[in-house]
Structure formats: structure tokens, C-alpha cells
Amino acid sequence: MPEQNSQTTKANKIRIITQVLTTALKLWLRAQVSQILELEVEIKASDRQILSGRIPSVSIFATHAVYQGLLITQIQLIAENIRVNIGSVLKGKPLRLLETVPVVGDLIVDEKDLNASLSSDLLSTALSDLLVKVLPTHCPKSQPINWQKIILDNNQIILRGMRVTNSEITPLEICLSSQLLSGHELQLAHIKIKPDQGEILEDNHEYNLDLGSDVDIQELTLIPGKLVCRGRINVNP
Structure with missing residues (x-):
């Protein structure tokens, strides 16, 4: 006992x-x-x-x-x-x-939640910095963009915003596709710009983004209204 x-x-x-x-x-x-x-x-x-x-x-x-x-x-x-x-x-x-802890998992972001995040500095700054990098001529840093809406489609992202110049605000729409090249490298391509509701400008170049060594993405899927990500990331102390 x-x-x-x-x-x-x-x-x-x-x-x-x-x-x-x-x-x-x-x-x-x-x-x-x-x-x-x-x-x-x-x-x-x-x-x-x-x-x-x-x-x-x-x-x-x-x-x-x-x-x-x-x-x-x-x-x-x-x-x-x-x-x-x-x-x-x-x-x-x-x-x-x-x-350091390796973490694997699945992440889902609905379109409505992504749009609710547009006011965050993290997302709006990331979008603006991205476009300055890949489209310096059409989206210069001196002309900030007030993001209005993100549309998720099959393997495509549509960004809508208002470009702020010295004296006026004009609408802007940008379409682009993305695919994974490796666990930490993302490629953007098929970029189309519709400035000022005028004619569409196409950029046939491909741009590769390095996400860093702490990231290993196995799947990044865009479907209508939803983004799905599966992979691993290191969480540091």
C-alpha cells in the first residue's frame, strides 16, 4: 500500500x-x-x-x-x-x-482576414517594399500606395490601391502570380499593372525573393478567397 x-x-x-x-x-x-x-x-x-x-x-x-x-x-x-x-x-x-525550436505546420489566411490586415504596418510596408523592388519605375518609393484591397485567385494575387503623388491620388491595380522555387525562395512573375484605370502594362521579368534560412516552405497555394501555407520555420529563443 x-x-x-x-x-x-x-x-x-x-x-x-x-x-x-x-x-x-x-x-x-x-x-x-x-x-x-x-x-x-x-x-x-x-x-x-x-x-x-x-x-x-x-x-x-x-x-x-x-x-x-x-x-x-x-x-x-x-x-x-x-x-x-x-x-x-x-x-x-x-x-x-x-x-532554437523547429516548428512544422499549416497556416490558412482567408481573403477577408487578409484585407482586414491591410492597415497593419507589417503587411502594408511589406507590399510597398516588394513593389519598389520589382517595379521601381511604376511604383517608386517617393509615391507611397494606400492599399485598399487584396483579391486571392487561382495562383494569382490582385492588389488594389491608391497611389499618392504630390498633388493627386490615383487608383492602381497590380496582378501577379507566385510559385515556390525552393523551401526558402519565392518567384513572382506575370506582373500586370493597370495604372490610373488606363491601359495595362506587362512586366515579363521574373523576380526571386529569398525568405531566409529559417524558413522551409513545402506548399504555398493560392485558391479563390484563401491562402494555404505548409512548411517549417525555426523559432529562436
Whole structure:
């Protein structure tokens, strides 16, 4: 009986530690975003692994998370080989990653959520910087664009905005297609510009964008009204 009670006490302690760790992980995830509607976290680890602060796998599911003003409709992730400051967490301190964590998963962004993110500095600046790079003649940095709408079609993105010049504001529509060249390289092509509601200008050049060594995308799909991304990214401490 004493041995059974000892095992029961140990199991209860592990269960409490798991609950504390899960709560700390949720708090850390919520701190990375400004808003989140739904968040589910499941820790997969043995008793010994939890006590050592090493977690082989954590699955995360979230909906309508807002990261730096960018609204993500749905995200499902699996993080592996995680090391955390378990001793500090058990003392009530915030969770902290001790090593870079590889995270694989799926991300979905609906067109309406993407358009709701247009006011964010992250998205609007990224779009403007992109066009200055690939279309310096038609979209110079000296003429900022106030983005109005993004339309997602089959393997195509349509951007609508208002170009601001010294004395007037004129409408602008840009169409482009994208495809993955590798896990971290994206190619933009078939760029069409409709300035001032006039004739369409076509750019037959192809532009490659390097997304960085911490990114490894396996799938990037554009379908009417939705963007779907599947891949891996490193989360650094």
C-alpha cells in the first residue's frame, strides 16, 4: 500500500507539473500575439522528460490570431525537441525557450482576414517594399500606395490601391502570380499593372525573393478567397 500511495503521489505531482507547463506555454504563446480567439495546446512527453525541461513534441491549434496586425485565420503547428526553463516555470516565472525550436505546420489566411490586415504596418510596408523592388519605375518609393484591397485567385494575387503623388491620388491595380522555387525562395512573375484605370502594362521579368534560412516552405497555394501555407520555420529563443 505505501508503494502504491507513493506512485499515486508521484503521478499527481507530474500531472500538476504538466498543467503548470501547459499554462505557462499558453501564456507564452498569447504573449507573442495581440489577440487570439481559440488556443489548444497538447504536450507529449514522459515524466522524466517533463522534469528535465525537455519536451519531444507540442501540438498547437489556434484560430484568428493577430500577429503584429496580421490576422491569421487558422494555424496548426507541431514543435519538436523543445528545451525550456522548467525550474523557473515551477517557481512561477515566465516560460523561456533555451534553444532554437523547429516548428512544422499549416497556416490558412482567408481573403477577408487578409484585407482586414491591410492597415497593419507589417503587411502594408511589406507590399510597398516588394513593389519598389520589382517595379521601381511604376511604383517608386517617393509615391507611397494606400492599399485598399487584396483579391486571392487561382495562383494569382490582385492588389488594389491608391497611389499618392504630390498633388493627386490615383487608383492602381497590380496582378501577379507566385510559385515556390525552393523551401526558402519565392518567384513572382506575370506582373500586370493597370495604372490610373488606363491601359495595362506587362512586366515579363521574373523576380526571386529569398525568405531566409529559417524558413522551409513545402506548399504555398493560392485558391479563390484563401491562402494555404505548409512548411517549417525555426523559432529562436
